[in-house]
Amino acid sequence: xxxxxxxxxxxxxxxxxxxxxxxxxxxxxxxxxxxxxxxxxxxxxxxxxxxxxxxxxxxxxxxxxxxxxxxxxxxxxxxxxxxxxxxxxxxxxxxxxxxxxxxxxxxxxxxxxxxxxxxxxxxxxxxxxxxxxxxxxxxxxxxxxxxxxxxxxxxxxxxxxxxxxxxxxxxxxxxxxxxxxxxxxxxxxxxxxxxxxxxxxxxxxxxxxxxxxxxxxxxxxxxxxxxxxxxxxxxxxxxxxxxxxxxxxxxxxxxxxxxxxxxxxxx
Amino acid sequence: xxxxxxxxxxxxxxxxxxxxxxxxxxxxxxxxxxxxxxxxxxxxxxxxxxxxxxxxxxxxxxxxxxxxxxxxxxxxxxxxxxxxxxxxxxxxxxxxxxxxxxxxxxxxxxxxxxxxxxxxxxxxxxxxxxxxxxxxxxxxxxxxxxxxxxxxxxxxxxxxxxxxxxxxxxxxxxxxxxxxxxxxxxxxxxxxxxxxxxxxxxxxxxxxxxxxxxxxxxxxxxxxxxxxxxxxxxxxxxxxxxxxxxxxxxxxxxxxxxxxxxxxxxxxxxxxxxxxxxxxxxxxxxx
Numbered sequence: 056x057x058x059x060x061x062x063x064x065x066x067x068x069x070x071x072x073x074x075x076x077x078x079x080x081x082x083x084x085x086x087x088x089x090x091x092x093x094x095x096x097x098x099x100x101x102x103x104x105x106x107x108x109x110x111x112x113x114x115x116x117x118x119x120x121x122x123x124x125x126x127x128x129x130x131x132x133x134x135x136x137x138x139x140x141x142x143x144x145x146x147x148x149x150x151x152x153x154x155x156x157x158x159x160x161x162x163x164x165x166x167x168x169x170x171x172x173x174x175x176x177x178x179x180x181x182x183x184x185x186x187x188x189x190x191x192x193x194x195x196x197x198x199x200x201x202x203x204x205x206x207x208x209x210x211x212x213x214x215x216x217x218x219x220x221x222x223x224x225x226x227x228x229x230x231x232x233x234x235x236x237x238x239x240x241x242x243x244x245x246x247x248x249x250x251x252x253x254x255x256x257x258x259x260x261x262x263x264x265x266x267x268x269x270x271x272x273x274x275x276x277x278x279x280x281x282x283x284x285x286x287x288x289x290x291x292x293x294x295x296x297x298x299x300x301x302x303x304x305x306x307x308x309x310x311x312x313x314x315x316x317x318x319x320x321x322x
Numbered sequence: 323x324x325x326x327x328x329x330x331x332x333x334x335x336x337x338x339x340x341x342x343x344x345x346x347x348x349x350x351x352x353x354x355x356x357x358x359x360x361x362x363x364x365x366x367x368x369x370x371x372x373x374x375x376x377x378x379x380x381x382x383x384x385x386x387x388x389x390x391x392x393x394x395x396x397x398x399x400x401x402x403x404x405x406x407x408x409x410x411x412x413x414x415x416x417x418x419x420x421x422x423x424x425x426x427x428x429x430x431x432x433x434x435x436x437x438x439x440x441x442x443x444x445x446x447x448x449x450x451x452x453x454x455x456x457x458x459x460x461x462x463x464x465x466x467x468x469x470x471x472x473x474x475x476x477x478x479x480x481x482x483x484x485x486x487x488x489x490x491x492x493x494x495x496x497x498x499x500x501x502x503x504x505x506x507x508x509x510x511x512x513x514x515x516x517x518x519x520x521x522x523x524x525x526x527x528x529x530x531x532x533x534x535x536x537x538x539x540x541x542x543x544x545x546x547x548x549x550x551x552x553x554x555x556x557x558x559x560x561x562x563x564x565x566x567x568x569x570x571x572x573x574x575x576x577x578x579x580x581x582x583x584x585x586x587x588x589x590x591x592x593x594x595x596x597x598x599x600x601x602x603x604x605x606x607x608x609x
């Protein structure tokens with residue numbers, strides 16, 4: 056026992072060092088986005104907001120942002136809707152082939168991005184679909200579905216099915232039960248799935264890079280900027296805003312997920 | 323009719339149908355098309371649909387392709403090993419040594435939600451010749467001239483990928499540690515095991531499923547990573563995905579691109595299978 060207590064501070068400080076390793080690299084983006092110099096190197100040369108001000112003037116960037124928002128919203132709506140049905144099937148119903156079906160829906164998580172991207176390009180061109188926002192959405196729904204299904208499945212898992220049976224017994228219709236019993240309990244999970252799938256789409260690069268055609272999403276736009284050293288500070292400012300946005304979205308998703316846990320636990 | 327529709331399995335099939343059909347279609351049809359393309363050949367701008375093994379013969383004979391495939395597997399293997407090794411103590415810490423589990427789990431997953439492209443970009447800035455690390459060390463006076471071994475080579479690729487995939491290693495290992503029945507640990511102690519023996523004979527073998535899951539989740543996508551070798555790999559750090567992209571882009575040779583993709587899938591499947599089988603038997607032997 057005394058040995059374990061000796062181990063404790065060691066492991067704790069390792070954990071702290073590990074967190075620093077996780078966070079420090081990303082923190083350099085905000086630090087240098089306020090740096091007056093155009094070269095990303097120490098020492099810092101002064102504080103400025105000018106890189107952020109320049110972002111508002113970049114039309115190509117705003118176009119790419121618009122594309123990303125459209126793709127992200129469409130991906131979030133479609134994958135959460137399809138995912139909701141599937142999650143309910145996997146959590147509530149037992150049927151022959153359920154295990155393999157669940158495995159199949161999770162498969163997009165473990166296929167290398169380059170394979171998904173290149174094979175979808177081949178598919179869409181053979182179907183006569185030119186690369187566009189539509190093809191990116193189709194690909195992003197594929198990538199986001201595993202996230203939607205696993206989040207929504209855990210909200211169905213935590214929710215007592217006898218509540219629905221009680222509603223039926225008390226004379227509610229199927230629709231009425233869904234609206235008045237199921238939806239309120241699962242709603243936080245739906246919000247959480249929506250936010251996570253939006254983030255997955257908003258940050259995705261390789262597939263969008265293959266399928267974008269002449270409608271780049273934000274990561275594809277950033278990729279085109281990374282090669283130009285003169286554009287570096289702008290890219291840093293943009294990256295800082297994106298990281299901030301992603302983190303806020305994720306914290307919101309986490310908040311809703313917990314509320315879902317608490318609300319189903321208290322009922 | 324009404325009765326059969328209300329049956330449990332009928333509902334299950336109906337509800338899961340859209341997701342299963344969608345994913346199934348987008349896995350099976352593109353894969354079939356890729357296999358078909360790999361047996362076709364590029365004839366200037368047209369595709370010659372006569373079936374041939376010519377692409378595979380060319381690919382196997384080409385030393386560059388062999389090198390890229392081997393390098394992709396080696397780099398992905400190093401990344402997997404490094405990531406799992408670094409992550410295991412953290413998973414152990416969260417599972418057994420802290421009361422604030424939820425907080426730690428959120429802390430280790432947040433960076434994953436910032437764009438992957440931007441995290442790789444951040445490493446490019448850090449490791450550059452005139453980058454953050456070199457200029458920082460120069461300013462402090464620890465080095466006299468910039469270190470050049472840290473960017474545009476395989477080391478930079480391994481480091482960057484190990485950073486990018488960290489949360490994926492922690493979570494599965496944490497879940498498998500969390501499932502261990504505490505009475506097993508007590509039993510080991512009662513039977514006279516020291517803390518280290520107990521870890522090696524009870525905790526570690528029982529967490530092998532988590533280690534396997536973490537390794538596969540990292541290894542499989544990493545073999546086909548495109549962004550990291552392109553941004554920080556330089557000429558010596560390029561991987562198979564970069565060549566595949568060239569075939570579908572500038573070189574416009576889809577049959578060769580498809581061939582390389584199929585070869586990459588086969589290599590990944592083979593290495594993953596060998597890994598899982600050997601680790602499972604190792605886990606059994608310790609017990």
